[in-house]
Amino acid sequence: MHRYRSHTCGALRDSDIGQEVRLSGWCHRIRDHGGLLFIDLRDHYGMTQCVVDPDSKAFGLAEKLRAEWVVKIDGKVRRRPEGTDNADLPTGMVELFIADIEVLGEAGELPMPVFGDQEYPEEIRLKYRFLDLRREKLHQNIMTRGAIVDSMRARMKKAGFFEFQTPILTASSPEGARDFLVPSRIHPGKFYALPQAPQQYKQLLMMSGFDRYFQIAPCFRDEDPRADRLPGEFYQLDLEMSFVTQDDVFAAMEPVITGVFEDFAKGKPVTKKWPRIPFAEALRKYGSDKPDLRNPLVMQDVSEHFRGSGFKVFARMLEDASNQVWAIPGPGGGSRAFCDRMNSWAQGEGQPGLGYIMWREGGEGQKPEGAGPLANNIGPERTAAIREQLGLKEGDAAFFVAGDPQKFWKFAGLARTKLGEELNLIDKDRFELAWIVDFPMYEYNEEDKKVDFSHNPFSMPQGGMEALQTQDPLTINAFQYDIACNGYEIASGGIRNHRPDAMVKAFEIAGYGEETVIERFGGMYRAFQYGAPPHGGMAAGVDRIVMLLCGTNNLREISLFPMNQRAEDLLMGAPSEVALKQLRELHIRLNLP
Numbered sequence: 001m002h003r004y005r006s007h008t009c010g011a012l013r014d015s016d017i018g019q020e021v022r023l024s025g026w027c028h029r030i031r032d033h034g035g036l037l038f039i040d041l042r043d044h045y046g047m048t049q050c051v052v053d054p055d056s057k058a059f060g061l062a063e064k065l066r067a068e069w070v071v072k073i074d075g076k077v078r079r080r081p082e083g084t085d086n087a088d089l090p091t092g093m094v095e096l097f098i099a100d101i102e103v104l105g106e107a108g109e110l111p112m113p114v115f116g117d118q119e120y121p122e123e124i125r126l127k128y129r130f131l132d133l134r135r136e137k138l139h140q141n142i143m144t145r146g147a148i149v150d151s152m153r154a155r156m157k158k159a160g161f162f163e164f165q166t167p168i169l170t171a172s173s174p175e176g177a178r179d180f181l182v183p184s185r186i187h188p189g190k191f192y193a194l195p196q197a198p199q200q201y202k203q204l205l206m207m208s209g210f211d212r213y214f215q216i217a218p219c220f221r222d223e224d225p226r227a228d229r230l231p232g233e234f235y236q237l238d239l240e241m242s243f244v245t246q247d248d249v250f251a252a253m254e255p256v257i258t259g260v261f262e263d264f265a266k267g268k269p270v271t272k273k274w275p276r277i278p279f280a281e282a283l284r285k286y287g288s289d290k291p292d293l294r295n296p297l298v299m300q301d302v303s304e305h306f307r308g309s310g311f312k313v314f315a316r317m318l319e320d321a322s323n324q325v326w327a328i329p330g331p332g333g334g335s336r337a338f339c340d341r342m343n344s345w346a347q348g349e350g351q352p353g354l355g356y357i358m359w360r361e362g363g364e365g366q367k368p369e370g371a372g373p374l375a376n377n378i379g380p381e382r383t384a385a386i387r388e389q390l391g392l393k394e395g396d397a398a399f400f401v402a403g404d405p406q407k408f409w410k411f412a413g414l415a416r417t418k419l420g421e422e423l424n425l426i427d428k429d430r431f432e433l434a435w436i437v438d439f440p441m442y443e444y445n446e447e448d449k450k451v452d453f454s455h456n457p458f459s460m461p462q463g464g465m466e467a468l469q470t471q472d473p474l475t476i477n478a479f480q481y482d483i484a485c486n487g488y489e490i491a492s493g494g495i496r497n498h499r500p501d502a503m504v505k506a507f508e509i510a511g512y513g514e515e516t517v518i519e520r521f522g523g524m525y526r527a528f529q530y531g532a533p534p535h536g537g538m539a540a541g542v543d544r545i546v547m548l549l550c551g552t553n554n555l556r557e558i559s560l561f562p563m564n565q566r567a568e569d570l571l572m573g574a575p576s577e578v579a580l581k582q583l584r585e586l587h588i589r590l591n592l593p
Contacts, residue, residue, distance in 0.1 A: 004072055004104075006019075012091050016077045023048060023096060024072045024104065026134070027065050029115050036127075037062045041073060044139075048091045050075065052098035061101045068104035068114055073098055122556070127570040129561055130420070141558045144264065145546045149216055151263050152237050155256045157329040161214040161239060166201035168194060168218070173520050178222035180232075181240075188587040194220035197539060199458060200524045202240040203496055206535040207527040214239040216542060227337020231541060231567035232554050237491075240537035246479050246495050248538050250435060251274075257491070257540065261431050264549040271433040278438040279477075282484075283405070284326075287413020289439075292487030293432035295420035299412060302327040303398070305386050308569065309379040314355075314402050322404050326414050329390045330397040332423050339372065339397055351411060355400040359387055368394040417487070431485055431548065438462070439480040442473040442509065453510050455480045459494035461506065468505045483540065490545055493538020500528040568571060 004024040013022065029408050032038075039050040039062065041329045050073050052062045077098040086092030092261035098396045102198050111127075113119045114134045125132045133139060137510030146524035153163070172179045172193035179193035179300065195201075197219050205213045217238040223229070226365040241249060254274055261270045270311045275293075282289050303325045306314040316325045333339065339356040346354035357375045369375075390398055399419065401412045420426045441461045443454035451473050479495035497503050503525065504514045518525055563569050583590070 008045035009041050009043040009048045010090060012048055012077055012094050012096070014079070017094060017140070018513075019077050020074070020078055020099075021096065021458075022072065022074050026069070026114075027069045027071060030067065032063055039071075039073075041071070041096075042134075043500075047089055049080070049086075049089075049095040050098050050356065051095050052101075056098060058098050058101045062098065063104070065101075065502055066107065068107035068110060069103060069132075070107075071083055072102040072104055074100040088387055093196055105382040123549055123564065123570060126556070126562065126564055129571045132559070136480045138557060141546075141550045141552070142560060144396045145542075145551055148260060148264055148546050148549060149542065151260050152256070153216065155259055156214045156237070156239065159212075159252055159256060162210065163215055164205060164210070164213050165215055166195070166198040166205075166217065170195050170201075171319060171520075173200070180220045180222050181542045183586040183588055184489055186587050188539075195528065196221050197236070198238050199456075200521065202238060202537065203524055203526055203535065205456065206240055206242045206469055207524075207530070207532055209242075211242045211535075212239075217539070230559060231563045231565065235542040236539040238539045239536075240535060242535045243493070243531040244534070244536050246481065246536065248438075248536060249495070250274075250434065250481075251494065251538075253538065255547075257433065259543065261433070261549065265431055271431065272431050272482075274286070274435055276435045276437050277298040277400035279436055279440065280438070282436050283409045283413075286312045287409050287411075287416050288487070289436055290482065290487060290489040291413075291434070291436075292417065292420075292426065293434055293484075294426045294428070294430060294486060295417065297329055297416050297420055299326050299328050299416060300302075300390060301325070302387050302389060302484075305382045305389075306402075309378040309382055311374055317402050323402065324401040324405050325400055325407075326405070326412055327386060327390055328393055328399045328412065328419060328425065329403070330356075330399055330419050331392065331425070332395060333397040334360065334420065335397075336372075338422070339399075342415075342419070344401060346411075348413065348414065349391055349414065354415060355402075356397055357383060357386065357400075359392060359394055359399045368392075374400070402456065431484050433483060436482040436484055437480075438477045439478075440474070440508075441476040441478040444474060451509055456492070456494050457510065458496050458503075461502075465499065465505065466583075468502060468509065473509050479536070479537070483538075485545075485548060486546050489541075490548070491535065491538050495534070495536035498528060498532040498534055499531075500525060503528065 002023055006022045009023055009025045023041055025041045028042035028047060030037065030039050033085050037052050039079050041048050041050050046074065052059050072505060075098045077094050079096050080093060080095050106404040110131065112124050112131055114131055117135065117137050133142065157290065169192040172181065177196055179196065182192040182194065184190045184192060193563065198217050202213055215238050217236055218233055219236055220233050241252065258270060278499055279289055282291050287299060301324055303318055306325050307318045314325050318325065339358060342356065343354045354371055355374050359369045360577060361368060362372050367384065368387065370380065370387065375383045386398060392398060399415060401408050401415065440454045442451050445452040455478065459480045462477045462479060463471065481493055482489050483491035497506055504517055509516050543555050543558060546556055552558065561569065561571060
């Protein structure tokens with residue numbers, strides 16, 4: 001028999017009854033049932049109930065065992081007594097009657113429990129991550145992550161993509177976030193950077209004639225903490241294709257992403273045909289460039305109903321042509337208590353409030369009547385017109401945000417989400433996928449008072465060189481697109497600007513001269529001079545996709561050894577100070593604050 005095990009803790013079945021077997025694993029739970037000791041023995045593969053009675057020579061040692069001790073157990077497989085089967089366990093029809101126990105590794109007093117799924121402070125969980133990862137749900141999430149990556153890889157290869165690995169040590173570039181810098185010992189005063197994404201390398205692969213590339217790529221960004229991204233590093237399904245239009249990228253990737261979701265959705269519906277929603281439409285209807293389409297609420301512009309009305313606050317705002325009034329329908333929200341609660345929520349979000357109209361029962365045979373301060377100010381005709389435009393009825397409400405949509409759309413989106421949640425309108429048991437298209441190429445940077453790239457500087461402007469030369473930059477859309485799922489951006493990409501003259505012009509508009517382009521993107525700029533194919537691609541966030549499919553909203557629940565929100569690895573003690581000798585070798589002197 002093998003030194004440590006003849007079977008795993010998830011393997012024993014009825015067919016093994018009567019066999020002498022050997023198991024090794026962790027003592028998950030130990031129960032004393034009036035003289036009989038039960039030990040639930042756990043390993044990576046499952047759990048087996050082991051039992052020992054006072055007549056056994058192993059009983060004395062069994063009494064000393066504690067949770068998370070690692071032991072080897074020899075014994076005979078027998079059927080569990082009638083009525084004690086456990087249908088939730090694959091091994092639940094049998095148990096192991098213990099003949100001998102050997103302790104392989106004792107465990108000290110646990111800083112956190114492994115048995116059960118109770119909440120525990122995150123700092124403790126991350127410091128003792130090796131214990132945290134033993135917990136069933138987290139352990140399963142990590143295994144699911146591996147299976148999702150396998151599914152992605154298999155589907156990409158089936159779709160004709162080839163897997164490549166691009167460099168980790170590269171040059172610093174202004175791609176939107178801060179780089180992690182790596183000092184060079186051989187070249188004093190110079191630095192490598194960890195890649196924010198393999199963007200330039202994958203485009204260079206297209207220049208090299210490889211046609212269809214992908215990799216499960218690690219990406220590194222020295223960003224401030226964000227709820228939807230792990231500090232420091234994350235992984236993406238990165239890909240690029242040559243001789244393609246935007247439609248070709250969509251046709252290649254929609255089945256891959258849909259298939260991955262269907263593989264792990266556990267029967268939940270997944271969008272079959274993805275809608276394509278222009279960026280401007282997404283903001284206007286949903287107040288988000290990553291809308292949660294499980295929420296049926298659609299916002300509408302109702303400015304005309306308030307223009308010149310008795311509600312002077314809105315009427316005066318609308319004298320400025322850039323201002324609008326948007327309505328968010330609230331079906332079933334037509335009670336004073338609910339509307340006041342939404343108003344208080346808006347004030348808690350830093351807003352002056354949230355205007356509303358409620359519709360109540362009219363007289364006999366009459367249409368519903370509007371109620372509330374806004375309804376009283378604008379009168380019954382305008383109130384009825386708003387109700388009809390929004391398709392509302394008695395017992396419903398509408399909520400209003402006003403001003404410059406460029407400034408209020410994010411809040412409007414938050415209010416739409418809040419209403420969907422409060423009124424139980426969101427179907428949580430489905431995955432709604434969509435393409436968000438036609439992103440603006442540029443945006444105005446209020447802080448620096450200049451035009452800046454809004455998304456990805458390497459994207460092809462719609463209209464090409466002519467648009468760059470003749471259009472107001474803030475009116476140019478790009479061949480850029482995102483994938484949204486249930487309120488998260490899970491992928492981003494674009495058709496690339498492969499013409500060197502157009503690339504220089506695009507960067508000039510954002511304030512970068514040709515010399516900057518050559519300095520920062522010299523490799524790619526040179527490659528464009530020697531026959532560049534039209535190409536495009538995208539990158540899908542592996543972590544976010546796994547998070548959605550595992551049914552959690554915390555990225556730490558699907559990552560092996562994540563950092564905390566302060567970008568600290570509490571388990572390994574990183575970042576840490578280094579020896580003066582190491583700094584001297586790198587010609588670095590610290591200038592601490």
